[in-house]
Amino acid sequence: MALTIIGGIFVNVAFSFLVSKLNFPFYLDVIGTVGVAFAAGSLPALIVAVFTNLFCGLFNPMSVYYTLISMFIAIIAAYFSNNNDFKKISNIIEISLIIGLVSGFLGADIQLLLLGRPQFASVSDAAEVLTSVFRTNYYFNFILLNIGLNIVDKGLSVFIVVFALKFLPDKDIKFLRNIGWKQRPLSREEIRRYASTSKRNGRLQRRFSRLLVSAAVAITVIMVLISMNIYFEHTKKEYTLNAYGAARMAATEINVDRIEEFTKRGEAAVGYRETEMRLTAVRNNFPGVKYLYVYDIKEDGCHVVFDIDTEDDEGYEPGEVIPFDEEFLPYVDQLLAGEEINDVENNKYFGWLNTVMHPVRDEDGVTRCYVGVDVSMHILTDFVKEYLIRIVLIFTGYLAVILAIGLWVSRYYLVHPINAMVSCTNSFMYEMDNQAVLQDNVKKIKKLKIKTDDELENLYNALCKMTEDTAEQVNDIRYQNQTINQMQNGLIITMADMVENRDSDTGYHIQKTADYVRIILEGLKKKGYYQDKLTTKFMNDVEMSAPLHDIGKINISDTVLNKPGKLTDEEYEIMKTHTTAGKNIMEKAINSVKGENYLKEARNMAAYHHEKWDGTGYPEGLKGQVIPLSARVMAVADVFDALTSKRVYKDAMPLEEAMAIIKRDSGTHFDPKCAEVFLEAEEEVRLVLRRYQED
Numbered sequence: 173m174a175l176t177i178i179g180g181i182f183v184n185v186a187f188s189f190l191v192s193k194l195n196f197p198f199y200l201d202v203i204g205t206v207g208v209a210f211a212a213g214s215l216p217a218l219i220v221a222v223f224t225n226l227f228c229g230l231f232n233p234m235s236v237y238y239t240l241i242s243m244f245i246a247i248i249a250a251y252f253s254n255n256n257d258f259k260k261i262s263n264i265i266e267i268s269l270i271i272g273l274v275s276g277f278l279g280a281d282i283q284l285l286l287l288g289r290p291q292f293a294s295v296s297d298a299a300e301v302l303t304s305v306f307r308t309n310y311y312f313n314f315i316l317l318n319i320g321l322n323i324v325d326k327g328l329s330v331f332i333v334v335f336a337l338k339f340l341p342d343k344d345i346k347f348l349r350n351i352g353w354k355q356r357p358l359s360r361e362e363i364r365r366y367a368s369t370s371k372r373n374g375r376l377q378r379r380f381s382r383l384l385v386s387a388a389v390a391i392t393v394i395m396v397l398i399s400m401n402i403y404f405e406h407t408k409k410e411y412t413l414n415a416y417g418a419a420r421m422a423a424t425e426i427n428v429d430r431i432e433e434f435t436k437r438g439e440a441a442v443g444y445r446e447t448e449m450r451l452t453a454v455r456n457n458f459p460g461v462k463y464l465y466v467y468d469i470k471e472d473g474c475h476v477v478f479d480i481d482t483e484d485d486e487g488y489e490p491g492e493v494i495p496f497d498e499e500f501l502p503y504v505d506q507l508l509a510g511e512e513i514n515d516v517e518n519n520k521y522f523g524w525l526n527t528v529m530h531p532v533r534d535e536d537g538v539t540r541c542y543v544g545v546d547v548s549m550h551i552l553t554d555f556v557k558e559y560l561i562r563i564v565l566i567f568t569g570y571l572a573v574i575l576a577i578g579l580w581v582s583r584y585y586l587v588h589p590i591n592a593m594v595s596c597t598n599s600f601m602y603e604m605d606n607q608a609v610l611q612d613n614v615k616k617i618k619k620l621k622i623k624t625d626d627e628l629e630n631l632y633n634a635l636c637k638m639t640e641d642t643a644e645q646v647n648d649i650r651y652q653n654q655t656i657n658q659m660q661n662g663l664i665i666t667m668a669d670m671v672e673n674r675d676s677d678t679g680y681h682i683q684k685t686a687d688y689v690r691i692i693l694e695g696l697k698k699k700g701y702y703q704d705k706l707t708t709k710f711m712n713d714v715e716m717s718a719p720l721h722d723i724g725k726i727n728i729s730d731t732v733l734n735k736p737g738k739l740t741d742e743e744y745e746i747m748k749t750h751t752t753a754g755k756n757i758m759e760k761a762i763n764s765v766k767g768e769n770y771l772k773e774a775r776n777m778a779a780y781h782h783e784k785w786d787g788t789g790y791p792e793g794l795k796g797q798v799i800p801l802s803a804r805v806m807a808v809a810d811v812f813d814a815l816t817s818k819r820v821y822k823d824a825m826p827l828e829e830a831m832a833i834i835k836r837d838s839g840t841h842f843d844p845k846c847a848e849v850f851l852e853a854e855e856e857v858r859l860v861l862r863r864y865q866e867d
Contacts, residue, residue, distance in 0.1 A: 176211070177219050180207060180208040181227065184203060184228070185227045188200055188224075192231055198328075201225075202326060202329050203333060205221045206246075206330055207333040208220045209246050209250040210249060210333060210337060211337065213250055213253075214246060214580075218246045218573050221239070222570060237566065239565070239568070240278070240568050241275045243569055243573075248270060264331065268323060268326055268331075272319060272325070275322045276320070276323065286558070290314055290318070295318065299317055384574075384575060384582075396563050403559055408549075410460070411461075412515055412528065414459055414460050415528040416528050418455060419530035419545045421454050422451050422545070423532045425447060426466060426532055426543070431468060431540050432468075438489065448478055455480050455545075458545075461547060462546050463479075463545070463546035464480045464546075466479075466542070469542055472493055473495045474496065475491065476492045477490060478490070503516070503529075510533070510538065512530070526546070530544075589624060593632060610643050610647075681722075681817065682719035683864065684861075685718055685809040685813050689718045691849075695848075695849025696845060699849060702845075717771065720758070720778060721778050723778050724749070724753035725750045725754075726757075728749070729746075732747055755779035776802045777802050781806040782810075784841045785840060786840045789841075805846055807843075808846050815830040831854060834850060
């Protein structure tokens with residue numbers, strides 16, 4: 173990357189030096205900037221832009237003030253290369269126009285701001301020709317000319333870059349663009365996807381950017397203010413010394429013996445004009461001096477001896493009496509005594525001035541008059557304003573580089589690695605039930621390969637270790653859960669078999685009803701019925717605990733349970749108690765095993781699988797959706813199996829007839845939706861019947 177930056181700077185400086193020596197109205201100082209932006213991205217291009225203007229300033233002093241323009245070109249070129257195919261001719265023309273417009277307009281403004289005229293004489297002459305021919309504004313014509321020249325200049329630079337990049341392999345460009353990554357390089361799609369997974373996306377970078385910008389701007393403002401103050405005080409001191417020098421030199425040109433004659437007669441006095449000319453020469457030879465005059469200080473004010481005219485002011489005539497300015501009142505006694513006073517600032521009649529009053533003494537040391545010299549503070553402020561403009565133009569470029577480096581560091585050392593880790597961790601946590609996906613997410617986290625060589629890398633390594641260990645623990649827990657579930661299922665089947673073995677007519681009842689329950693649950697899920705209820709957990713719990721729906725029969729005596737004929741009314745009432753008995757058994761189990769949802773559904777099915785949709789069932793006469801869903805599902809499965817199973821007192825009913833009864837009793841005995849999905853799954857039901865008949 174360092175070689176790329178150095179190469180870009182060298183190309184820029186070399187071409188710029190060449191055209192400056194040939195005195196062409198072009199720059200050709202962005203070829204390297206655009207090339208580095210296309211090949212390596214924005215930050216290297218920004219560095220190339222800043223140092224190019226710095227080195228070009230050695231032979232073109234105006235170059236340093238174009239740093240901001242070069243920065244814009246680097247940013248635009250980098251953005252363009254990221255979002256467009258810069259090998260297409262239409263895109264080349266587009267970026268040439270954009271860069272040319274920006275640099276042309278800003279460059280013209282900077283030239284007018286600093287020089288007050290075009291930098292190149294040929295451009296100035298062309299603007300004057302256009303102004304005289306079309307009778308338009310000179311500055312408007314200059315801006316248009318500058319934009320046109322920059323479009324040609326920048327367009328030529330872009331075409332040179334595109335032509336040169338044809339000889340650079342794509343793998344080398346890809347390598348240059350990926351140098352900044354402190355992890356596996358992410359595609360733009362991955363960056364957007366990872367960023368979108370965070371609810372607080374971009375806050376860290378914005379916070380870091382605000383902090384960086386605030387610090388950089390504060391430092392820049394402080395430095396500019398300090399440098400302005402130092403510059404102002406230095407220039408003021410320099411001009412004040414010039415004023416003292418001018419006053420002392422002017423004092424040597426005055427014949428003190430003729431002060432009264434010069435005051436009374438003015439130009440009519442012999443030697444007055446000659447002295448005035450010498451004083452004018454003194455004033456003109458000292459930079460910063462605006463006014464020079466000679467006063468005879470008396471009680472009634474300042475008596476004018478000489479007042480050197482300026483282009484803006486005609487001055488006072490000899491002999492005129494000028495009242496003391498307010499700022500000089502504290503020094504009147506010293507002036508009347510012929511003493512020296514310090515320089516005095518005043519801002520009244522003639523603008524903001526700093527005045528030096530130097531006594532002119534005769535041979536006896538008596539002060540005969542004073543030479544006054546005024547330095548215009550407005551000249552100083554104009555210099556300071558120009559200085560401020562130049563400093564701002566220079567500093568903004570370097571401020572932009574500092575900001576770009578800060579954003580680059582935050583992006584590649586913080587934002588991208590953190591977003592990638594957050595996204596992978598979220599995927600890891602959301603897929604805890606799928607071991608294959610879990611292992612795949614562990615691999616994705618390891619593939620990030622974050623290498624920031626700081627605390628963030630330590631965090632990443634800890635995250636990799638944690639996710640890998642968690643995946644192993646989840647796998648162990650899943651294996652243990654499977655073992656526990658097998659034990660639970662075994663216990664459930666054993667308990668159900670204990671009941672079934674007492675009933676001589678219920679062969680394979682628990683197996684078949686469990687299959688029918690699964691068929692109904694899957695049908696409801698597929699149809700979208702009871703979506704808020706039919707979670708994966710609920711369906712597993714119902715299917716697992718379905719064999720326990722008749723657990724209460726363990727309390728029914730064998731004489732009633734295995735009676736070969738029809739039950740009497742009394743016996744039927746005894747048989748009906750198996751629902752409440754099953755409910756009591758399951759509630760005792762629930763109290764013993766806290767939090768086992770499948771036992772709660774086992775209780776619901778044991779207690780309410782004989783309830784009917786229209787409320788005519790038992791034991792509580794529940795109606796409609798008040799009946800637990802698991803019990804409504806079991807009602808269909810239980811009745812269908814009773815109809816299609818052989819008993820000592822009846823033969824097995826054909827499937828078609830049993831289905832007809834289910835259809836007939838839909839909406840009275842059965843939940844219509846449960847009956848609907850069961851009837852639609854006739855082929856699956858037939859397979860269950862055939863399987864157990866074959867067995």
